[in-house]
Amino acid sequence: VSQQTFNVKNILKKMESEEYKLLSEIGKIADNLELDVYIVGGFVRDLILGVENFDFDIVVEGNGIKFARELAEELEGEVIEEHQEFGTACVATRLGLKLDVASCRVEYYQSPGALPEVEASDLKQDLFRRDFTLNALAIKLNSERFGKLIDFFGGKEDLEAGLIRILHNFSFIDDPTRIFRALRFVNRYDFELGQITRELMEHAIDQKVVEGVSLGRLSNELELILKEETAAEILSDLEEFDLLKFFHPQLSWTAKQSKLASEIPWAERWVEELEIEEELAVWQLYLLLLVNPLSVAEAKSLLTELKISNDIIAKVEFIKESDKEKLELLREFNVQPSEVYNSLKSLSLEELVYLVIVSENTEVKDWIEFYLLELRRIELQVTGKDIIELGYEPGPCFEKALQAVKTKKLNGELETYEAERNYLEKYLICLKEEDN
Ligand code: ATP
The missing domain is CATH 1.10.3090.10 (cca-adding enzyme, domain 2)
Known part of the structure; x- marks a missing residue:
């Protein structure tokens, strides 16, 4: 697919002015360092869909960690995380926004001579290793091209058509967690799986690729699913695609569970x-x-x-x-x-x-x-001090007596401090008589 040229500057301008300013500042900082910089992934997807998203994933064609440090300094924020092995870092801005900064990861996908120009090829390869076309969009932030939408794989068209499509035939085999991600996005946006994507997904499920996923990653996917507003629908899809068995052979999502979840x-x-x-x-x-x-x-x-x-x-x-x-x-x-x-x-x-x-x-x-609004907030006005004043020595009877007053109060039979104290006194006398 050849790259389409669109500009989303006007949509960006509709964002809160602080965030808009931040993105253009990031572009200017990259201009000064002569680096190309982009915002990618979920932010771009949601911007086009008109959904709020504050996940700022920044990709720079250069050293990501060095760029993150530069951003922190220029934006008067700080680098809060660095991962040398991945060349990624996280910057917290002065206003409390977080920027995830990464370098284009070209080294994993080298295919010499296949790509016409270096600048685009680096980013293209970075985007190609992503999950779905709608998540493989980027927006350029450098001043000269600020707002240019970079769409190598037809992501914008898929967004408009409401389709979740993978980028290549081995996508689900390479990373089976994409099966769960696909069902999350399908339900979250009320989209559909592209036909080939659906077939490849079913094939991957039949091949039991999910068995190769670590429990840690499965757990992460499950939590992300349960945290979606459409969790019930996603669970129904997991049942339909026979995916729950990879968590536990007895796990299911029946019509009854689904009905209760609808509450x-x-x-x-x-x-x-x-x-x-x-x-x-x-x-x-x-x-x-x-x-x-x-x-x-x-x-x-x-x-x-x-x-x-x-x-x-x-x-x-x-x-x-x-x-x-x-x-x-x-x-x-x-x-x-x-x-x-x-x-x-x-x-x-x-x-x-x-x-x-x-x-x-x-x-x-x-x-x-x-219970939530009244009962659990009911506190006694009498305390152990009252029992001492009534002439008793601290002991096990204290707890028992206060408990008895509380029961009476919970049942609405003691309204004032005096009423509590009178009942306490009577109760202690009874206790004493019982002991004797
Ligand atoms: P959400 O709105 O649920 O946070 P997101 O797309 O922003 O969705 P993240 O998990 O934060 O999700 O991922 C950020 C980006 O990283 C994605 O948009 C996608 O481009 C890429 N990505 C995440 N997980 C994968 C994966 N398993 N395979 C390929 N690319 C992925």
């Missing part, structure tokens, strides 16, 4: 409206639903292998072992607020929201809302 966006809005302090880790809800078909032991061993944190593994254990019991309690006709509080107090927000989703029951939702 997650609603639950997310519900939590937002509660205006509580914690942030809901939505991706963990998808994970909890995904591992549902596994036994506790299977789920635990899978998540341990995938190096999913212990904190999340504990949530899976809860879901598999105690959710039914908690749901039964919340559905009981005469349940007391103190019982609800004691049953829910050790649960994370994700576990609570999970209960709401699987219960499909408004009573459960109302109880959990009441």
